[in-house]
Amino acid sequence: MENSEELLKNQRDLGTTETYGQSDQLNNIALNQKLVLFTLGLCLFVDIMGYSMVLPLLPSFATNLGASPFTIGLIISMNAIVTMIFSPLWGKLSDKVGRIIPLIISQIGTVISFILLAFSSNITLIFVSRILDGIFGGQAPIVNAYFSDVTNDRDRHKKMGLLFFGVSLGIIIGPAIGGLLGNINWAIPCLLAALFGTGSIFLTKKYLPENNTRNELINHNPPIRPTQQKKLLKSELSEKRKIFILILSEIFFVNFAFSIINSSLPVYLDIRFDVSADQIGILYTLIGIEMMIFSLLIFKRLIGKFGEKRIFLFANIGMICSFIIFPYLDRFWMIYLFMFFNIFFIMSIKPIIQLRLAKKIPSSSQGSINGWAVNSKYLPKIFAPLITTYYLEIEFLGRINSYFLIGLTSAIIGIMLLALFLLDSGLDKKKSKNESSQI
Structure with missing residues (x-):
């Protein structure tokens, strides 16, 4: 404590x-x-x-x-x-x-x-x-x-x-x-x-x-000319804007990847496997239990042992791979395995992004930025079900079927999330180098 x-x-x-x-x-x-x-x-x-x-x-x-x-x-x-x-x-x-x-x-x-x-x-x-x-x-x-x-x-x-x-x-x-x-x-x-x-x-x-x-402006340096002050302010605002856009984009894409499959999972299971409502209920209950155990017992140990960056990269790549194999899950028991690993990967990524938001955004802006973060979570919930249900109405065209399109779309979103994280990490590294050179 x-x-x-x-x-x-x-x-x-x-x-x-x-x-x-x-x-x-x-x-x-x-x-x-x-x-x-x-x-x-x-x-x-x-x-x-x-x-x-x-x-x-x-x-x-x-x-x-x-x-x-x-x-x-x-x-x-x-x-x-x-x-x-x-x-x-x-x-x-x-x-x-x-x-x-x-x-x-x-x-x-x-x-x-x-x-x-x-x-x-x-x-x-x-x-x-x-x-x-x-x-x-x-x-x-x-x-x-x-x-x-x-x-x-x-x-x-x-x-x-x-x-x-x-x-x-x-x-x-x-x-x-x-x-x-x-x-x-x-x-x-x-x-x-x-x-x-x-x-x-x-x-x-x-x-x-x-x-x-x-935030309180504390300046221990000699007075700065108005022109220099304007340049510094512009540079600072530009840096904050980049951080703001990157983090909100990461939140959007991880929730989009999650929602593409999960938002319409009952419809997908009914069409592909003709499962009952009770079976779907059991699946969701097991997902919830896994989320609880992971949140309370596993996440902090993983971060403490391997660090945020390694866990994020491992989980993101694992998530992309799970989406790639999604079209080939032709038995209902395979869905249990898929959801177990997919939820594990998603639940590893989400809190890391939230931690990065808390670390990078000043306390005086945490409320407003978290408000925009809610929007980044809600937007996928609106559009993802429309995309998935549209795919499920498409007729089979050989290997290019609705399940293939769902998996492909999710994998592409996962790749975009990975690219954003690497860009964000690159900016962090560059910032650390600049700060070290100024000391």
């Missing part, structure tokens, strides 16, 4: 100072860091569980109210689109006024949206509730920004698993509870999600002290 001096030193090294509290806040975070990290993981768990508990039941409920398939698709897409618009705004707000107030407001809005959904008696109210949930969908960028605030570069990878564990647990438990209680009454899962959200608000208020930081 870090002590307060280490936290203060880390912030000074980053060129940041406290804005919304005194040094006792740093002491509180240092003394209660495990509880703080647990609460952050719980916030994500509640957010994901509430969403995954309600979403599978939404189509049947909307159909009973007379919604067409297109309307149902619009309800689901509308939530994602509104979330994409408002996530960067929530993140930017947390950079300006602190993390906790925006986080609690976001949680309250989500609770209200679930209560409204529980008592929706027509399609209009369902639309309003899902749009409201999207407007207040700021938990993920704020939690990730707060996590970056209270951890340092040295041991952040050891604690990252707890956040991903919360997400994985929510993915597993949500659909199970939703399916069980939804058969009794549609309103029960919605109200239960609201109850969990309310509990999360109290935990946030009790255990998460305000810890927002803001």
Whole structure:
């Protein structure tokens, strides 16, 4: 566990100072860091569980109210689109006024949206509730920004698993509870999600002290002429823009590669293997369990032993190879093996990108950048299912069939991700050389 001096030193090294509290806040975070990290993981768990508990039941409920398939698709897409618009705004707000107030407001809005959904008696109210949930969908960028605030570069990878564990647990438990209680009454899962959200608000208020930081310009050098200052500022902005674009592109491509197959996996399994819903449910449960075990127990050990770069390269190349063999999986048991390794590779890459984001982006911009990162995750969820389902409608043309196109597209995306990572690593190496030459 870090002590307060280490936290203060880390912030000074980053060129940041406290804005919304005194040094006792740093002491509180240092003394209660495990509880703080647990609460952050719980916030994500509640957010994901509430969403995954309600979403599978939404189509049947909307159909009973007379919604067409297109309307149902619009309800689901509308939530994602509104979330994409408002996530960067929530993140930017947390950079300006602190993390906790925006986080609690976001949680309250989500609770209200679930209560409204529980008592929706027509399609209009369902639309309003899902749009409201999207407007207040700021938990993920704020939690990730707060996590970056209270951890340092040295041991952040050891604690990252707890956040991903919360997400994985929510993915597993949500659909199970939703399916069980939804058969009794549609309103029960919605109200239960609201109850969990309310509990999360109290935990946030009790255990998460305000810890927002803001960059402060500290200049110990002689005065710089206006022309020189302008050049330096331009150079600095250009460098930040490159980092910003590269990291968001990496987030986009890893989620795109994941979504190409996983977003339409039930449709693919039904067409190719004619499997039952129970078999698909078992597969998803096993995937969720693997994600939990990897996040909590394996990831930090891998990074500690081999380092971020080696793990990323190994996982990225392994992911590309798994996509190449995807078209040739002609037995259902092969899908279990494929998903086991594919999830292992994906779960190795995702947290490394998040770690790089936390390391490279200043604390004063963590909220807004994490907001844009949410967009980079949501965009593939919108387009990937359309691409995959379009491929599945294509007739067989010898070896060039729909499965081949799915595997090929995923492999190309994986190669693009690898190219971005190598470019990013090259820029890091170049920057280190320049800094060494200036010493």
